[in-house]
Amino acid sequence: MxxxxxxxxxxxxxxxxxxxxxxxxxxxxxxxxxxxxxxxxxxxxxxxxxxxxxxxxxxxxxxxxxxxxxxxxxxxxxxxxxxxxxxxxxxRPRTDPADGGELRRRMAETDIEDLLLFREVLESGAAGLCASRGLDDEGADRLRTALAATHEAPLPHYRRLDTLLHLTLAELSGSPSLAARYATVRAGVNELLDCIPLLVRNLEHSQQQHTALVEAVLARDEETARAVAREHCAGTAALLRGFLA
The missing domain is CATH 1.10.10.10 (Winged helix-like DNA-binding domain superfamily/Winged helix DNA-binding domain)
Structure with missing residues (x-):
């Protein structure tokens, strides 16, 4: 060492x-x-x-x-x-033994691996359902509007509009149970995300994935939609694990 x-x-x-x-x-x-x-x-x-x-x-x-x-x-x-x-x-030497204390406190109350895995299952499932079933004109417009809002979001409002995009996808899946469970899971994820910084490069990458996800759903490409959703969730999981460790 x-x-x-x-x-x-x-x-x-x-x-x-x-x-x-x-x-x-x-x-x-x-x-x-x-x-x-x-x-x-x-x-x-x-x-x-x-x-x-x-x-x-x-x-x-x-x-x-x-x-x-x-x-x-x-x-x-x-x-x-x-x-x-x-x-x-x-x-740099660590001078504050309580560094990351809020995140660790929340982590002590959360099974992060279970939360992140369940999120991935729900998000990829919602994306796959939307793509396989197809969206009507109203649903497609809602999804496009939610995506556009994230592209235009000021940094302080990004996380809220990012959450709205994912909730919209869950609601459009056609499964009220999935949408309800996703809302609960996303609340837990957001509590953890609030403890780490918003990183511009990560947000830019997330936006690329959001666009690819919406395009796959609208093209009714179920395999790609599921794959992009899984990759997107993996990026968030990597950030949380990195700041938590």
């Missing part, structure tokens, strides 16, 4: 955590991986992460994506960037 001298952490220690991410959620999963490395102490306070070129190769992402991930970590006060011959990205 790297000491406070600033020597980069041993690759042998980092390899199990910094495995290549999947293409669909590269930003979110890369952020999750590095957060795990930091939270687990594999790179201690004062230690240096591998160089950008090496870190990007380990994670299987572009250096552009990696820099966006590193910027989030720096904005959250978890790392700092230093220039010069001995520069790089350094993990």
């Amino acid at each position: 790297a000491e406070e001298t600033g020597e980069p952490a041993s690759f042998d220690l980092l390899l199990p955590a910094l495995r290549p991410v999947r293409a669909g959620n590269g930003f979110e999963e890369a952020l999750e991986r590095i957060l795990q490395v930091i939270r687990l102490g594999l790179v201690p306070g004062g230690g240096r992460l591998p160089a950008e070129r090496e870190l990007a190769a380990l994670l299987g992402i572009s250096r552009v994506t990696l820099r966006e991930v590193l910027k989030v970590l720096q904005d959250e006060g978890l790392t700092e960037s230093r220039r010069g011959r001995y520069g790089g990205t350094f993990v």
